[in-house]
Amino acid sequence: MELVLFRHNRPGRMTSFDEYRADGGFNALTRALGELSPNDVQQAVIDSGLRGRGGAGFPTGRKWSFVPRDLPGPRYLICNSDEMEPGTYKDRVLLEHNPWLLIEGMTLACYALGVNHAFIFIRRGYEQAAVNLRQGIAEARRAGLLGENILKSGFSLELDVHQSAGRYICGEETALINALEGIRANPRAKPPFPAIKGLWGQPTVVNNVETLSNVPAIIANGPAWWQGLAATPEAAGTKLFCISGHVANPECFELPLGTTLGEIIDGPCGGMRPGSRFKACIPGGASTPFFTHEHWDVAMDFDPVAKAGSRLGTGGIIVFDQSTCMVAVTLNLIRFFARESCGWCTPCREGLPFVRHILEKIENGSGEAGDIDILREHVHKLNYAFCALAPGAMGPLEGLLRLFEDEVREHIAKGACPFTTPNLCQN
Amino acid sequence: MIPESLRQELQRRVAGAVTPREAAVDVMKELQRHYGWLSDEAAEEAAGLLGLSPLQVEELATFYEMIYRRPVGRNVIHACDSISCWAMGGETLLRHLEQQLGIEAGGTTRDGAFTLLPCPCLGNCGNGPTIMIGDRLFGPVSPEQAGILIHELQRHGAD
Amino acid sequence: MPIYNPKFMPKLIIDDITVEVPEGTTVLEAAQSVDIPIPHFCWHPALGKAGACRVCAVKMLDGPVRGIQMSCMLPAQDGMVVSTTDPEAMAMRKGVIEWLMINHPHDCPVCDEGGECQLQDFTIAGGHGIRRYDGKKRTHTNQYLGEFIAHEMNRCIQCYRCVRFYQGYAGGTDFGVMGRASMVYFGRQQEGPLDSPFSGNLVDICPTGVFTDKTARFRARYWDYDLAASVCPHCSLGCNITPAARYRELLKVIARRNDAVNGWFICDRGRFANAAVNAPERPRQALVDGKPVTVNEALDVLVLRVGEFLELHGPASLAIVGSPRMSLEGNIMAARLCKLLDAGALSYVGDAVQAERTMGAVSLLASGNAASLADVRQADLIVVAGCDLLEEAPMMALAARQAHRNGARVFVVGDECALDGARQELYESQAVTSLSDIPLTEAKRPVVICGTHPKRPDTAPLMAPLFGKKGLQTPVKFAFILDGPNAFGCALLGREHDAVPLSQAFAGGAIKGLISFEADLPAELTAGITVLAATDWQPTGLMQRAEVVLPCTAWVEQDGTFINNEGRAQRFKQVMRPGLPIKGLDPAGHPPRIHRNDAPGGDVAPSDRVIAMLIQRITGDTPVDGPLSGRWEGLRSLDADGEGKRLTDAA
Ligand SMILES: Cc1cc2nc3c(=O)[nH]c(=O)nc-3n(C[C@H](O)[C@H](O)[C@H](O)COP(=O)(O)O)c2cc1C
């Protein structure tokens, strides 16, 4: 199959500038600056059907089209490279191998948006990715592909790398904007949306690493070509799926969008690890409701996954085998979300610890029948939190109560966790 | 007190930012690198460099996971406790690290060599369980491998 | 501060009531406007929306948005149908209260906020009674925040009001929010007194008992307080306050809302500088030549001595002295006394320069372009000249900050720019040397703020060209910082009765004696003058020298009127009965052996009554007209709970 994002990868190291160029890298930028208007670039992205890879799947070209081009003052583009959702590591793998796609993609996006100053907001711990990006930016600048008057087109772009100090909420786009400004990273109220009033009050687009890295291929080969890479007619492009958990080969793969869950696990993942049978998975990062065997044939694309009761999210698939206690899984996830809450709104700040407490009781064997009602109430009420973190946290809990209620009841009835085998280190 | 060269470098960083606050995380991290943690003195210095009050620095410092407002050991071991690593035996690994270092998670060894901190997903989920020592990621880490890593660090510390 | 557009009025239905509100109004405020209360913690009219607490949930049944929504975040729109009583909305609000109560200590019996706690009210209103959470509660360590404010973090419900006020509204940088997730902490980086001169508002603005007023701690419950609408006497702005007292002791002062004046807040001087009212040793006893007498005896002696004095020296040698810190009523009566005795001088102010500048300010404002504090908050261009706002009128500085936060440009004129201490902390201002450097023509709501302090350069002549200036989009409004809560009233009276500054009255050497009412005069000024009598509730130098000492009530012990710096007459009501606070009484005297109706030390009257009694004695028992008669008649019906009455507008 045709790769886009991993096409230029070299095993175990970063692709060099020369290698990337030799592979046709920066041709899209050269072509766009020479032949295409900013509007042409935006239109190509709209036509490609590219949807955001950061979790929400919002059509990228449409997002760009919301940016008013006539307001005074600068506009900004921010690449969201916060990637702290458990089970998600695709952006790291991509940047460790190839920062060029992002640099070229951002330059194209900035050209389309009329942006002259863009930022890459990168999480803590992604040191190699940051090093690669800084090095890449310096080289691109030397080659005249960044900075003042790029390729003598009159278009200029400054690209800055901002390294964060670690908090999941910084990935939420308005919290990210605050973090970048050096304010506490609480999310902002929407409206106004960042496209109108974002970084330093100016129109701002926030896009994921993978999203932006797709832009060069769309411009180079045309939107129709790119769209056709998907596995289904409805889907568009390829997707990085990063797999973890109890499969034989847990890696990050670039696959056609719309490949089914079963094809992913049985294909590149090499099936389950020895001794393991598939019980359930999280299909799209920690904030998505579980899939079970009944979802084996769901096409891993935004709409089909949503129709099946979950979300494609980040494409981080976490696979669990028969020995896994789903209450414990959910508890682990809720602990993460409760700890990573920014502390701004009540449902998240107080509701998540309440849920955590109830799940701890159930897992420890002191749960009561009424606890399930309390959990259900929270699934409903946490939707009314200030940002999407708390509703996201309720994804797995909703899945637990829908798909594994019996297992929860068994905990309560037995007064103990029915899964006695601890999860041992498996290497 | 930070060396004059570092001060000048940070002043340049602040001056180059769109607003001084934009450089806040960078400044805190650099000072932390210098002192090992963001000491009270470092927080004051950060405030001075950024044109903020110490409280305003504290508001930011206490938001982020990786800014330490308490002393930590020379090596900070972050052990991922998120879902993928948990599924691959992260809890067992953490218990093992505790035993090996003779401290509880969150603690620092008496000789100041190690601090052990459970942490959220390190973005290395395919290679769980994962630990991060300083800026370096390791995974998958078996208890035996963890033992070897710690031994090596202890030896280096003794050099 | 939200800006509403009254031109377009969306119409919506809330609980079956049709409501029409200006565009920009939130659903929460729209409901409030028809007396439908919606619980709220983080939303505050002066701080705006935050969307943090999520307790203001309502259900949108129809219209542009549907389902559960936070009413504080939602602008009212045409066609909305809102229910506050829908079961789902009520369940949501109850759920929020339950969450907030998870970690709240339930220490109401020992909490000073008990009875005046929004969390209590909304817990009841929300119907949350049974706690389902059975885990541990989170706890925090408290901080010492100075002498005035107690800190009890365990009670915190994280509404973020304190930090939004302290840093956002008031520009403080030493208090804020630290931590995250369920461990957010509101405090200082290190223990210590709060720096902001507006810190006391934390007490009012916190919906529960995290910040309580230390000066009143553990003294009374809300329902025990003596409360009344009052006005702050500490500067010329006339901020509205509600003093709370019990057992003849002023316990604390709470800010009282007046949208035209102080808005919702007051400064710390107004809140915490009132200990003098309770001082047991403050003048409470009438004295003649240092010997205790009854008030009647003192008045009798005074009538005799005044008669002797007039006979000996003639009326031209007597001065009657009123004061800008005395009520309008007292000052009116002082003028009447002066007329009655045909005294040589009526005086309200000691310093001639101060008097002249105040008079100048008052005549300028008489033509109706006075800026209220609300005007300052809404200004888009502010010029500050010749004053240190934080020092002389703190709430004016805070008002200027609000304008600045909304984009107003602030200019400081003259060589004395450095004076304006508020500049760096509260707003950024640009120093200019001359008026022509200020882009006045660009401004839609320009305000000029001038000082009148005699030690500062005179800025009025500099500003005079702006007055009635042509070619501007809107005429410039003026605010003057005067000296005392009733300086404006004294200037009006002074003009009416040809009062002279005392320094000028003394200059000719004719004045030999004076009778003073609540006057603060420098000792040098009155050296060699006989103080026939002095009336005050504060132990001033004049009170120590006076032959006849007549104590009077403090402002919280009487009704009265102050006219603030913009010419706004405001009524203040009696909060408490005068007399020694029970706390100050000698325990040996308990139980009281002598039974009487008056409280010990309570035989005191307001100054205007003291003067009326004196006049009555001199004229021979004909009843004396109340002070608010004649040209002041219109102020009699002044409502203490209203916005006051601007005398400059009438002109
Ligand atoms: C709590 C939270 C965390 C998020 N973290 C990330 C992240 O780490 N990376 C990311 O690209 N998007 C993240 N998002 C989504 C962003 O808000 C935003 O939708 C995204 O960056 C838009 O990019 P896209 O349109 O390219 O997907 C997060 C959202 C929430 C609510």
Ligand code: SF4
């Ligand atoms: S849901 Fe609320 S507390 Fe949680 S992260 Fe979002 S804003 Fe913060």
Ligand code: FES
């Ligand atoms: S879950 Fe451990 S690195 Fe992602």
